[in-house]
Amino acid sequence: MIKKLVLSALIAGMFSASAIAAGDPNIGKGKAAVCAGCHGADGNGSPSNKTWPKIAGQHASYLAKQLREFKSSSKARIDPTMSAMADGVDDADIEHIAAYYASLDKSSGAADEKLLAVGQKLYRGGDNKRGIAACASCHGPAGNGNPAAKFPAVAGQFAEYAAKTLNDFKSGARANDPGSMMRDVAAKLTADEIKAVASYMAGLK
DSSP states (O other): OHHHHHHHHHHHHHHHHHHSOOOOHHHHHHHTGGGHHHHOTTSSOBTTBTTSOOOTTOOHHHHHHHHHHHHSTTOSSOOHHHHHHHHTOOHHHHHHHHHHHHTSOOOOOOOOGGGHHHHHHHHHHOBGGGTBOOTHHHHOTTSOOBTTTTBOOOTTOOHHHHHHHHHHHHHTSOOOSGGGHHHHHHTTOOHHHHHHHHHHHHHOO
C-alpha cells in the first residue's frame, strides 16, 4: 500500500511540477524579507525558537505546496501565523519565494548520541512488525527528500521542529500528507521514538 501511495505521489508531482513555471530566486529574495523574522535572514531558522523550521535548501516544489496549503480556503494546513502570512502572497510570488529559499545553503545539525541507535533503526529500516515504513523510503538515505513527489528534505532540520511535525501528524493537528502517509507512520511511534528519529534526522548531512 505504501509503495502504491509513493508511486501515485511521484506521478502527481511530476505533472504538477511541469505545469508550474519555475520561480525566480532573485525576485523571491525581495519578497521573502518578511519571512526572516521567523526563518532567519539566511533561511536557517532562529536559535530562539527551534520549532520554527529551517527552510534554506528545501525543495522549491515542497515549499510552494506548503505555502499554497496555508493559503487555501480549505486551510489544508493550519497555523495562525503562517496562514496569515500566506494569505497576502499571490501564486507567482509563492514560486519566487520558494525558489529563493531553495537556492540557499542549509546549515548542518547534530544528533544526540544517546538517541542515535533508535533513531537510525527507525529512519533506515522502520519496524515491519508494527507496520512502520522506513523514513528513508520517502526522504532518502541521506535525508535529501524527493522534489518530484514533494517529499521534503529532512537532513539537518531542527530536531525540535521535526518532533513537533511528527507529533502534529500523530494527533491529526496536521493532515496535509497524501493518503495519510505521515499520519499512519506517526500514529504508531511512541513519544521516545519520535524524539529519537527527529534527532537522527537533525544529524543527517
